[in-house]
Amino acid sequence: MRTIVLIVNEVCVNFDSLCASRFKAERSRLSLKQAEVAALCGVSREMWGKYERGVAVPGGELLAAFARIGANVQFILTGESSGITLSRDEMELLQHYRQAPLQVKGSVLSALTTGSSRERAEQVIHGDVLGNVIKGNVTIGTGGIMNKNTKRR
Numbered sequence: 001m002r003t004i005v006l007i008v009n010e011v012c013v014n015f016d017s018l019c020a021s022r023f024k025a026e027r028s029r030l031s032l033k034q035a036e037v038a039a040l041c042g043v044s045r046e047m048w049g050k051y052e053r054g055v056a057v058p059g060g061e062l063l064a065a066f067a068r069i070g071a072n073v074q075f076i077l078t079g080e081s082s083g084i085t086l087s088r089d090e091m092e093l094l095q096h097y098r099q100a101p102l103q104v105k106g107s108v109l110s111a112l113t114t115g116s117s118r119e120r121a122e123q124v125i126h127g128d129v130l131g132n133v134i135k136g137n138v139t140i141g142t143g144g145i146m147n148k149n150t151k152r153r
Contacts, residue, residue, distance in 0.1 A: 019076050020054035026071040027052070030088050041065040 027037050038048035041062055050056035058066070067073045070091045075081050086094065097108060
């Protein structure tokens with residue numbers, strides 16, 4: 001069994017004992033199967049399994065590839081999160097947003113924020129108001145016949 005000791009932010013990290021489970025946890029957080037993540041990172045599924053079991057130690061290129069698809073490598077190596085961790089769909093949305101023209105960005109922001117405001121709109125009515133003020137859900141005029149036995153005079 002190969003063991004590598006890394007120094008990250010003045011913390012000594014023994015990959016096989018500390019990082020293998022976090023390596024697997026990051027793959028699970030991204031909702032990827034071993035074969036999927038292995039293909040995205042350019043290794044075999046068997047090799048990926050060795051990384052997750054702590055039998056093999058991933059190199060820098062593999063960790064960089066894993067980071068590009070959303071893994072938090074700082075968490076894998078140190079156990080400390082680097083702040084906000086995005087899901088796979090959030091990363092995809094952000095990538096498309098960054099590549100979009102300014103008009104599209106404006107439309108996206110408008111679509112995402114429509115209806116999210118809790119501000120109340122105020123109505124101002126000028127002139128006389130006849131009728132009742134009704135608040136809430138009310139059914140008016142159900143279409144039924146009232147006083148059907150009453151005769152007109």
